Amino acid sequence: xxxxxxxxxxxxxxxxxxxxxxxxxxxxxxxxxxxxxxxxxxxxxxxxxxxxxxxxxxxxxxxxxxxxxxxxxxxxxxxxxxxxxxxxxxxxxxxxxxxxxxxxxxxxxxxxxxxxxxxxxxxxxxxxxxxxxxxxxxxxxxxxxxxx
Amino acid sequence: xxxxxxxxxxxxxxxxxxxxxxxxxxxxxxxxxxxxxxxxxxxxxxxxxxxxxxxxxxxxxxxxxxxxxxxxxxxxxxxxxxxxxxxxxxxxxxxxxxxxxxxxxxxxxxxxxxxxxxxxxxxxxxxxxxxxxxxxxxxxxxxxxxxx
DNA sequence: GCTACTCACATTGTACACGATTTACTCGAG
DNA sequence: CTCGAGTAAATCGTGTACAATGTGAGTAGC
Numbered sequence: 569x570x571x572x573x574x575x576x577x578x579x580x581x582x583x584x585x586x587x588x589x590x591x592x593x594x595x596x597x598x599x600x601x602x603x604x605x606x607x608x609x610x611x612x613x614x615x616x617x618x619x620x621x622x623x624x625x626x627x628x629x630x631x632x633x634x635x636x637x638x639x640x641x642x643x644x645x646x647x648x649x650x651x652x653x654x655x656x657x658x659x660x661x662x663x664x665x666x667x668x669x670x671x672x673x674x675x676x677x678x679x680x681x682x683x684x685x686x687x688x689x690x691x692x693x694x695x696x697x698x699x700x701x702x703x704x705x706x707x708x709x710x711x712x713x714x715x716x
Numbered sequence: 717x718x719x720x721x722x723x724x725x726x727x728x729x730x731x732x733x734x735x736x737x738x739x740x741x742x743x744x745x746x747x748x749x750x751x752x753x754x755x756x757x758x759x760x761x762x763x764x765x766x767x768x769x770x771x772x773x774x775x776x777x778x779x780x781x782x783x784x785x786x787x788x789x790x791x792x793x794x795x796x797x798x799x800x801x802x803x804x805x806x807x808x809x810x811x812x813x814x815x816x817x818x819x820x821x822x823x824x825x826x827x828x829x830x831x832x833x834x835x836x837x838x839x840x841x842x843x844x845x846x847x848x849x850x851x852x853x854x855x856x857x858x859x860x861x862x863x864x
Numbered sequence: 865g866c867t868a869c870t871c872a873c874a875t876t877g878t879a880c881a882c883g884a885t886t887t888a889c890t891c892g893a894g
Numbered sequence: 895c896t897c898g899a900g901t902a903a904a905t906c907g908t909g910t911a912c913a914a915t916g917t918g919a920g921t922a923g924c
Contacts, residue, residue, distance in 0.1 A: 634911075
């Protein structure tokens with residue numbers, strides 16, 4: 569007799585739903601800037617590290633070129649970034665922030681900060697949850713592929 | 717002076733990554749059954765509640781018809797479910813499990829159970845994390861749309 | 865200076881997600 | 895009985911994700 573797997577008891581499902589809810593939250597919070605959540609975290613990474621190649625952006629966000637290339641073309645079209653083929657290594661494409669992106673930084677941080685404050689979770693608890701979810705992520709990555 | 721938002725300190729980003737990792741995990745765990753993660757949770761819900769309309773499935777999974785209709789057409793094509801227009805209310809489409817789905821239940825539960833056991837997280841901690849993430853989800857849903 | 869390998873990025877195909885609109889059906893008020 | 899409000903699915907358009915493949919650019923080894 570196999571024990572049933574109940575949807576509401578699955579951590580994967582809770583995380584799945586929370587991720588979608590965060591997406592929805594940021595879709596509204598970022599609507600004025602016409603940014604999606606993946607575009608927003610791309611900006612965050614560029615604010616933090618400055619100009620990077622597509623590969624390096626991908627490493628900070630855990631995304632591959634199949635996702636990033638079209639995403640960044642949209643961000644270029646919207647005037648957030650520039651994409652320039654590197655001269656010293658022509659395989660690389662360097663991603664830089666535009667003046668618009670630099671100028672918008674404070675307004676974005678300010679507005680997102682206000683919105684996230686609406687959630688009303690104490691900093692200590694917020695950090696604790698983040699560490700626990702990160703632990704789950706680490707556990708998942710630690711499973712060797714040949715055991716599945 | 718606006719305080720910088722650091723990607724690695726954001727709970728949204730941790731959850732975003734964990735969700736993708738879970739997706740990857742289940743893609744491998746479910747490969748033998750040719751099921752994706754959204755298809756798997758659809759099956760779970762049907763195992764638990766039996767035949768339901770598309771709307772009811774959507775309520776258990778927090779998905780709308782725009783996502784479910786094509787997903788279920790694929791599942792129908794793969795022989796997991798049947799889609800039949802309800803006779804007493806012709807607006808409804810009832811989703812039922814096929815014999816293949818019923819017969820596969822134990823094998824799926826068994827295999828997924830084995831795979832999740834590889835994560836090695838004690839049940840008490842697992843539940844605690846799930847409750848915390850669920851709390852975050854609730855907090856997000858509690859924010860009135862007009863405040864963003 | 866050739867060749868094989870590797871690397872960075874782009875492209876293609878499949879599968880979600882979801883807002884917005886459309887279509888078909890139900891039901892209750894007049 | 896009929897019409898309009900409401901409902902359930904389907905459809906459409908946009909934007910991710912990612913495996914697999916293609917392409918051109920470096921590079922190591924002989």
